[in-house]
Amino acid sequence: MTADALAAWCHVRSQIEWTSAVAETPAPVETTADGFGNWCVAGERSTDSARADRLLAALARARADASRRRPLALQLLTGWQQLVLGLPEVSFRQGEAFAKGGRERYAVTPHTRRDFERCLRDSADLRVPLPSRAARAYLDVAFFHPFPDGNARLAMLTLAYVLELEGVRLDEVGPLQVTRYADDADGAADLAVLVSVLIRSTHGRTVGARRRERNPSSSSPDQSECEARPYLRT
Numbered sequence: 001m002t003a004d005a006l007a008a009w010c011h012v013r014s015q016i017e018w019t020s021a022v023a024e025t026p027a028p029v030e031t032t033a034d035g036f037g038n039w040c041v042a043g044e045r046s047t048d049s050a051r052a053d054r055l056l057a058a059l060a061r062a063r064a065d066a067s068r069r070r071p072l073a074l075q076l077l078t079g080w081q082q083l084v085l086g087l088p089e090v091s092f093r094q095g096e097a098f099a100k101g102g103r104e105r106y107a108v109t110p111h112t113r114r115d116f117e118r119c120l121r122d123s124a125d126l127r128v129p130l131p132s133r134a135a136r137a138y139l140d141v142a143f144f145h146p147f148p149d150g151n152a153r154l155a156m157l158t159l160a161y162v163l164e165l166e167g168v169r170l171d172e173v174g175p176l177q178v179t180r181y182a183d184d185a186d187g188a189a190d191l192a193v194l195v196s197v198l199i200r201s202t203h204g205r206t207v208g209a210r211r212r213e214r215n216p217s218s219s220s221p222d223q224s225e226c227e228a229r230p231y232l233r234t
Contacts, residue, residue, distance in 0.1 A: 007107065024130065025131055039173045116144040
C-alpha cells in the first residue's frame with residue numbers, strides 16, 4: 001500500500017522552524033495587478049468559463065471574510081469550496097484520498113478533521129512571519145486534502161486569505177504553481193521563502209511605480225525591485 005502522505009506531512013510540518021524560515025515582510029502591500037484574480041481566470045476562460053467565474057466568486061468571498069477578520073476554520077473553507085465546485089453542500093472527506101496520479105495517499109482517522117482544524121488555527125500565530133504562516137496553511141490544505149475535489153484551488157485561496165488578513169496582495173502568483181510533495185521538508189521551507197520573495201517583489205514594483213508617477217523623468221527601478229528580481233528568475 002502507498003505510504004500515508006498526510007502522516008509524512010504532519011511529521012515534516014513539526015520539524016520545520018517556521019519562525020526562522022524567513023524574515024518578516026512589508027505589510028500592507030497594495031498592487032494594481034491582481035495576481036490571484038488573474039490566476040482564477042488564467043487557463044479557465046478558454047476551457048470552462050463557469051469554473052473561472054466560480055473561482056473568482058470564491059476569491060471574493062475569501063477576501064470579504066478576511067475584511068471581517070473571520071478566523072481561518074473548516075466552516076470558512078467549506079463556504080469557499082461550495083463556490084469553487086458550484087455545489088450547495090460539501091463535506092469533509094470520509095475516506096482515503098489520492099493525488100498525483102495515485103502516488104500520494106492521504107489517510108483518514110477519527111482525528112483527521114480535528115487535527116486539520118488545529119492546524120488551521122496556527123495561521124493566527126503572529127509569532128510566525130506572515131510568509132511562513134501563508135505557506136504552511138497552503139500546504140495544510142493541500143496535504144490534509146479536506147474535500148473530495150478542488151483542494152489545489154482551495155489551497156491557493158487559503159494562501160490568499162492569510163495574506164489578505166495583513167492587507168497583502170500579490171501582483172503575480174505563477175511561481176507558486178509548482179507541484180509540492182508531502183515528505184519534502186526543504187520544499188515546504190522554500191515555499192515560505194518564495195512567498196516572502198513575491199511579497200517583497202510586489203511591494204518593490206508598487207513603490208517604484210508610485211515613485212515614477214511622482215517623478216516621470218525617473219525611470220530607474222526601486223531598490224527593492226532589483227533585490228527581488230534574482231529570486232524570481234530561479
